Amino acid sequence: MFKRPVANITLFAYPLAILWLGLGILYLMGKGAEQFVWQAAMFSLVFLAYYLLNLLLGYRGDRFLLPSVACLMAIGLVVLARINPDLAVRQFWWNTFGVGIAAACLWGLRDYRRLARYQYVWALAAIILLCITLFFGITTGGATSWFRLGGIGIEPEELVKVAVIIFLANYLANNRELLAVGTVQVWRFSLPEPRIMGPLAMMVGLSLLLLAAQKSLGTALVFFAVSLFMVYLSTERGIYLALGLPVFLGTGFLGYKLFSHVQNRVEIWLNPWQAVYGSGTQIAQSLFAIGSGGLLGMGLGRGFGAAKIPAAETDFIFSVIAEELGFIGAVAVIILLLVVIYRCFAIALKANDEFGTILASGMGFLFAFETLIILAGVTKLLPLTGLPLPWISYGGNSLLVHMFMIGCLNNISHVSERQAAAGRIGLGKGLAG
Amino acid sequence: MTRSIKRAVLGITLCFGILSLGLVYWQLVKADELLAKPGNLRSVYEEQKIWRGGIFDRNGEILAKSCTPGEAEKLLGRKLGPTVRPPGDQYPAQIRLYPKGDLFTHVVGSYSFIYARSGLEDSLNRLLLGLGPGESIQSLSQQLIDKPRRGNDAVLTLDSKIQAAGAAAFKGKSGAAVAIEPKTGRVLAMVSSPTFDPNQLDQKYQEINSVGNQIFVNKAVSVTYTPGSVMKLVTAGGLLRAGLDVNAVYEDTGKDRVEANGESREVVDLVREGMGSLDFFSALARSSNTYFATRAALAGDSSFLDAARRYGFGQQIPLWELGTKSIRNSSINKSGVPAKLKLGELMDSSYGQAEVQVTPLHMAMIGAAIANGGKMMRPALVEKVINPKQEMVYQFRPELWQTPLSPVEAKLIGEGMVDAVEYGTAKGLAIDGVQIAAKTGTAELGNATKAPHGWFVAYAPAEDPVIAVAVVVEHGKTGGGSAGPIARDMILAALSERR
Numbered sequence: 001m002f003k004r005p006v007a008n009i010t011l012f013a014y015p016l017a018i019l020w021l022g023l024g025i026l027y028l029m030g031k032g033a034e035q036f037v038w039q040a041a042m043f044s045l046v047f048l049a050y051y052l053l054n055l056l057l058g059y060r061g062d063r064f065l066l067p068s069v070a071c072l073m074a075i076g077l078v079v080l081a082r083i084n085p086d087l088a089v090r091q092f093w094w095n096t097f098g099v100g101i102a103a104a105c106l107w108g109l110r111d112y113r114r115l116a117r118y119q120y121v122w123a124l125a126a127i128i129l130l131c132i133t134l135f136f137g138i139t140t141g142g143a144t145s146w147f148r149l150g151g152i153g154i155e156p157e158e159l160v161k162v163a164v165i166i167f168l169a170n171y172l173a174n175n176r177e178l179l180a181v182g183t184v185q186v187w188r189f190s191l192p193e194p195r196i197m198g199p200l201a202m203m204v205g206l207s208l209l210l211l212a213a214q215k216s217l218g219t220a221l222v223f224f225a226v227s228l229f230m231v232y233l234s235t236e237r238g239i240y241l242a243l244g245l246p247v248f249l250g251t252g253f254l255g256y257k258l259f260s261h262v263q264n265r266v267e268i269w270l271n272p273w274q275a276v277y278g279s280g281t282q283i284a285q286s287l288f289a290i291g292s293g294g295l296l297g298m299g300l301g302r303g304f305g306a307a308k309i310p311a312a313e314t315d316f317i318f319s320v321i322a323e324e325l326g327f328i329g330a331v332a333v334i335i336l337l338l339v340v341i342y343r344c345f346a347i348a349l350k351a352n353d354e355f356g357t358i359l360a361s362g363m364g365f366l367f368a369f370e371t372l373i374i375l376a377g378v379t380k381l382l383p384l385t386g387l388p389l390p391w392i393s394y395g396g397n398s399l400l401v402h403m404f405m406i407g408c409l410n411n412i413s414h415v416s417e418r419q420a421a422a423g424r425i426g427l428g429k430g431l432a433g
Numbered sequence: 434m435t436r437s438i439k440r441a442v443l444g445i446t447l448c449f450g451i452l453s454l455g456l457v458y459w460q461l462v463k464a465d466e467l468l469a470k471p472g473n474l475r476s477v478y479e480e481q482k483i484w485r486g487g488i489f490d491r492n493g494e495i496l497a498k499s500c501t502p503g504e505a506e507k508l509l510g511r512k513l514g515p516t517v518r519p520p521g522d523q524y525p526a527q528i529r530l531y532p533k534g535d536l537f538t539h540v541v542g543s544y545s546f547i548y549a550r551s552g553l554e555d556s557l558n559r560l561l562l563g564l565g566p567g568e569s570i571q572s573l574s575q576q577l578i579d580k581p582r583r584g585n586d587a588v589l590t591l592d593s594k595i596q597a598a599g600a601a602a603f604k605g606k607s608g609a610a611v612a613i614e615p616k617t618g619r620v621l622a623m624v625s626s627p628t629f630d631p632n633q634l635d636q637k638y639q640e641i642n643s644v645g646n647q648i649f650v651n652k653a654v655s656v657t658y659t660p661g662s663v664m665k666l667v668t669a670g671g672l673l674r675a676g677l678d679v680n681a682v683y684e685d686t687g688k689d690r691v692e693a694n695g696e697s698r699e700v701v702d703l704v705r706e707g708m709g710s711l712d713f714f715s716a717l718a719r720s721s722n723t724y725f726a727t728r729a730a731l732a733g734d735s736s737f738l739d740a741a742r743r744y745g746f747g748q749q750i751p752l753w754e755l756g757t758k759s760i761r762n763s764s765i766n767k768s769g770v771p772a773k774l775k776l777g778e779l780m781d782s783s784y785g786q787a788e789v790q791v792t793p794l795h796m797a798m799i800g801a802a803i804a805n806g807g808k809m810m811r812p813a814l815v816e817k818v819i820n821p822k823q824e825m826v827y828q829f830r831p832e833l834w835q836t837p838l839s840p841v842e843a844k845l846i847g848e849g850m851v852d853a854v855e856y857g858t859a860k861g862l863a864i865d866g867v868q869i870a871a872k873t874g875t876a877e878l879g880n881a882t883k884a885p886h887g888w889f890v891a892y893a894p895a896e897d898p899v900i901a902v903a904v905v906v907e908h909g910k911t912g913g914g915s916a917g918p919i920a921r922d923m924i925l926a927a928l929s930e931r932r
Contacts, residue, residue: 229441236437276472284472290459291467292475304475327460331453338449345442349435357434361441368445372452379455 008063012051015070016044022078022300029301036081039092043077046096050103057107060421061413065343066102069391069406072336073098073399076392079321083306084313087394094396098403105407112411116170116355123203126163129156130210137214146397155397157211157219161366162401164207168227169359171200172234176354180235191239200231215261218373218385224248226365233365234358269383285309286316286378289323290330297326313394315386319378333392334375341368347413352420356412363405471549481527486561486584488541488553490593491619491816496541497554499527508532509632529554533593535630536600539651540591540623540755540814543631548638552651553587553814556756560585560818560827583821590619590816590829595900598926599624602919608886608906609652610916611797612923615898617831618801618810620752622902622923623794625652654752654760657790658905661876661912662720662858663888664785666799666846668729669717671740673842675732679713689723691730696776700726703875717849718857720873722784729783734774737783738765743837744799745809746770751834752794754814763791785874797903799837800890803846804870804898807838851895859891862917867928868895871920873912884908889916893924900927 023040026033047070073095081088109115133156137147146155172179175196182190191197204227211220228244255262264279272280272287289305292298303323309316322330344364351357370390377384388398459467468476488497505528506512529544531537542552550558563584592612599610603626612622627648629641641648650656673679687707690699702708702722708715716724729737741747747769750760765771766778766788774782781787794812802809811832818827838846850870853859859871874888887909892901902920909915 233434233437233441236434273470273472276470281472284470287459288467288470288473288475290456291464292473293460294464295461304478308474322456322460327456330456330460334449334453334456338446341445342442345438348438354434357438361434361438364445365441368448372445372448375452376455379452379459381452381455 009051011063011067012047012070014067015074016047018071019044019074019077022074023081025300026078026082031082031301032085033081035085036088036092039089039096040077043092043096043099046099050099053103053107059106059410059414060417061410061415062343062347065340065347065409065413066406068336068339068343069403070099072333072340072391075321075333075336076317076389076394078300079317079324079392080313080394082301082324083317083320084394087313090396091394091399094399098399101400102403102407102410105404106410106414109407109411111415112359112408113353113355113415115166115359115408116173119167119170122163122167123199126160126167126203127206127210129160129163130207130214132156134210134213153397155395157214157216158397158401160207161219161223162405164203164223165226165230165362165366166359167203168200168230169355169362171203172230172358173353173355175200176234176358179231180237212255215259217255217262217265218377218387221373221385222366222369222387225369226362229365230358230362233361234354265383265385269380272380282310282316283378283380283384286319287380289316289319290379293323293326293330295327297322297324297329300324311386314388315374315384315393316378317393318375318389321392337367337371337390341371344409347409347416350416350420351412352416356416360409360412363409366405367402474546477546480562482582483562484583485527485529485544486563486586488557488561489586489588490591490596491589492593493588494593495532496537496589496591496593497529497531497544500530502526502528504528505530531631534632535628536593536596537591538628538631539625539653541589541631543634545634547635551649553589553754556754556759557587557815560587563820585821585826586819588816588819589814590614590621591623591814592621592927592930594930595622595923595926596624598622598922599904599919600626600628602922603906606906606909606915607646607652608904608909608916609656609793610902610904610919610923611653611794612900612902612927613797613801613810613812615801615804615892615901616810618798618812618834619816619829620794620812620814621900621927623651623653623814625650651755651759652905653793654750654755655792657761657763657792658886658888658907659876659878660785660789660791660796661874661885661888662722662784663796663799663872663874663890663903663912664783664789664791665717665720665725666803666850666872666890667740667744667746667837668725668737668783669713669846669849670744670838670842671736671738672713672725672728672732673838673845674740675736677713677728677732679845682710682712683716683721683724683727685709685711685716685721685723687723689727691727691776691780693730693776698730698777698780700780713845714849714852715857717846717872718852718855720853720858725783726780730776730780734779737779738770738772738774740837741765741770743835744802745795745835745837746791750792750795750798750812752812752814760794761792763795765789786877793903793905796888796890796905797901798834800872800892800903801898801901802835802837803843803850804892804901805843806840807836807843808833809835809837847895850891854891858911859889859913859917861913862891862921864893864921864925864928867893867924869893869921869924870895870898871917873917875911884910887912887915887917889913889920891917891920891924893928900924 023033080091146153178196179192182192184191184193208220231240268280272283276284285308305323306312306320312320341364344360348357348360374387374389376382388395390402485499542554544550544554561584595612599622607626610624627646685708687705688701700723708719708721711721711724746763778787782789811834813829816829820826847870850872854863854869854871858873871891876886887906889904889912892898902923904916904920906915
């Protein structure tokens with residue numbers, strides 16, 4: 001039998017090299033990177049342990065996903081250590097913990113199809129979590145998106161992301177034929193009957209409504225786009241996308257008319273220079289930072305954006321990367337993110353069942369839209385809506401949830417490959433016998 | 434589902450491509466433009482590597498200097514507020530100090546860690562930093578230097594005494610005043626009112642901003658006003674060139690009518706009952722609208738427009754020291770100096786109404802040209818620039834800009850202006866022992882509910898002028914009453930220095 005290398009050690013060396021090299025540069029610049037030695041060592045150990053565990057247990061799934069994600073994590077940690085050492089200390093622990101969660105999800109879950117069993121539990125959990133936030137949440141930056149539990153800030157919308165994607169994946173896997181064919185004729189198009197559409201529309205609609213009530217516009221937009229594309233993907237019918245566009249434009253217009261903060265966002269987007277000392281300062285400072293980066297960047301630790309841009313550790317971390325690491329560094333981050341997204345869809349294509357395919361694609365869509373919406377916001381391609389940049393921005397909730405999804409993806413990949421191999425072996429045995 | 438997955442991946446890749454193009458746009462195409470935007474303090478921070486040169490008036494008085502925070506507190510006599518300082522301690526903190534407070538705010542400008550540079554602090558930035566040709570602020574970011582370089586010092590043509598006399602005379606009224614040395618074009622004073630203390634810009638921005646009334650604008654060069662009767666100094670130039678008989682007597686009855694080319698137009702005087710028999714000198718001294726409007730109509734639009742062109746209307750005034758983009762052009766109408774004027778427009782323009790617009794700087798230059806035998810010098814603000822090795826990097830040399838009048842024409846107009854002080858509209862403003870030449874203006878505004886702007890253009894001594902002044906007081910009513918005393922104080926300050 002052909003035996004392929006389960007996990008190439010060099011792939012795992014890249015993120016560690018980035019991490020230690022970055023911290024080394026910060027140390028030489030006198031930015032106090034020595035305080036991270038223990039945390040960085042812990043992270044490296046856990047990361048290598050993950051590699052050894054995979055080797056030991058015979059991991060057969062995608063080899064590139066976790067190393068790419070770890071590269072992003074390493075870049076995020078180095079940049080965060082430079083922007084705000086206090087937060088970086090915490091983020092090191094979150095990252096270490098995150099790798100553990102990915103491992104736990106990959107090996108503890110055994111088979112991702114177990115996730116599908118509790119479809120309505122996921123849906124209910126999502127709705128309840130959002131309701132709790134809405135009523136007991138803390139408002140920061142105009143959005144009511146988190147609450148405190150035992151001293152730790154919890155941001156339910158991150159958890160809800162997974163819950164909704166799992167629910168949708170299972171629902172679509174079960175009903176995709178019915179959704180795709182349709183029985184109700186509307187002009188030239190046939191649409192599925194309300195009985196089929198009902199739970200789907202209700203779940204998506206309710207989540208969106210609650211997010212809108214919290215004023216988490218960015219997350220609402222991501223939810224809407226991810227749900228829409230998951231439906232399109234599973235039905236292969238462009239009509240759903242075509243229906244989604246007017247809904248999106250209509251809602252957007254309504255939001256613009258109804259909410260003053262939406263109007264403000266659009267106004268700032270159109271002309272951030274007008275209020276360069278006021279409301280436009282965030283986007284203006286972001287562009288100043290990006291612009292000053294040039295091709296090769298100012299050099300790690302030598303940019304001004306880190307001190308000047310509001311929320312440089314979270315939503316605007318990419319602008320700091322673009323200033324200090326330049327166009328080269330920024331494009332490297334974009335390519336790494338694109339690699340992660342490609343791997344999601346590669347896993348989706350190789351998945352053995354429809355649930356796996358739709359689940360992996362859904363996660364791919366989620367990563368893609370999160371990345372696109374925040375990066376387009378900080379580069380003034382679209383009006384800004386605050387979102388963390390996956391694996392790079394500071395924030396424990398986002399990181400843990402995204403690492404859980406990476407674990408899921410690895411599980412889908414591993415289970416599918418193992419079954420495929422088992423099928424080949426079984427086939428071989430059958431022929432032999 | 435393979436097909437839709439492939440399509441989705443293609444779409445996502447496309448979006449990421451657009452995102453990367455966005456980065457190309459900001460990082461490579463627009464980088465320099467972003468660096469120059471107000472609010473982007475990167476260049477200001479880089480500039481901290483250079484100990485910025487000082488700005489001095491012609492007598493060596495300090496108008497702006499960089500100093501340590503301790504020195505600044507001693508000089509200001511008060512504790513510095515929470516000043517915004519560049520991050521990191523690589524370079525000694527420089528505080529930009531303006532010892533004269535609000536006196537030179539608009540012309541010298543201000544240098545702030547938060548807000549955009551203005552005035553000479555902006556336009557002379559490279560000189561004050563001592564940047565060599567081809568050296569840029571960006572190139573500074575590549576240099577790692579231990580101790581700051583020193584920039585150049587700039588000595589201006591401005592005179593603190595004349596500036597102070599003008600600023601004090603405004604007494605809270607709004608407007609602008611410019612004083613020029615007629616023979617050389619040196620700008621001696623440039624006042625813009627209202628003003629504020631640039632030492633407090635960072636701390637009190639909101640408070641200053643709430644004053645309104647274009648407080649951040651240098652009205653001497655960046656605002657144009659309707660000139661009213663001071664425009665007759667230009668019209669007179671055209672009439673004399675067209676061969677006007679200065680002794681011919683015109684009977685001013687308070688109103689007159691001109692008919693030409695099928696057009697008919699009436700003109701009225703501010704003095705309704707008329708001024709009686711006028712020659713050129715008394716018409717200028719008593720500021721007769723009917724005289725100038727009818728004479729201009731008879732001479733034709735081209736003689737008026739040619740005169741306006743010779744005086745520099747519609748042209749960029751080359752006061753490069755202040756950065757030409759902040760200096761507005763004077764104009765006859767919206768198209769600058771048109772090729773033709775209709776009869777009514779011509780007559781109204783001849784006494785400075787219709788659409789005529791001038792800057793206070795230009796009006797001072799017009800007065801200076803008459804004082805200087807018809808030669809209009811390039812206005813100058815910088816006397817010399819000295820580098821840290823005490824070498825002269827730049828030295829001012831007088832340059833001729835325009836020649837609007839012949840010496841004879843200038844002398845005739847000058848006589849009319851002397852008459853204005855002796856018995857005409859500027860009668861109350863004479864100075865003992867010195868002959869002053871002056872012209873008043875009362876610029877009526879299109880909005881009749883607002884009081885007209887008061888103008889005053891003067892030079893002294895009439896026989897050997899050392900100073901020419903133009904003053905505008907917004908909504909000051911008559912020029913003699915509002916702007917005249919300000920000009921007089923400035924002239925007195927200049928003359929007292931001579932003695």
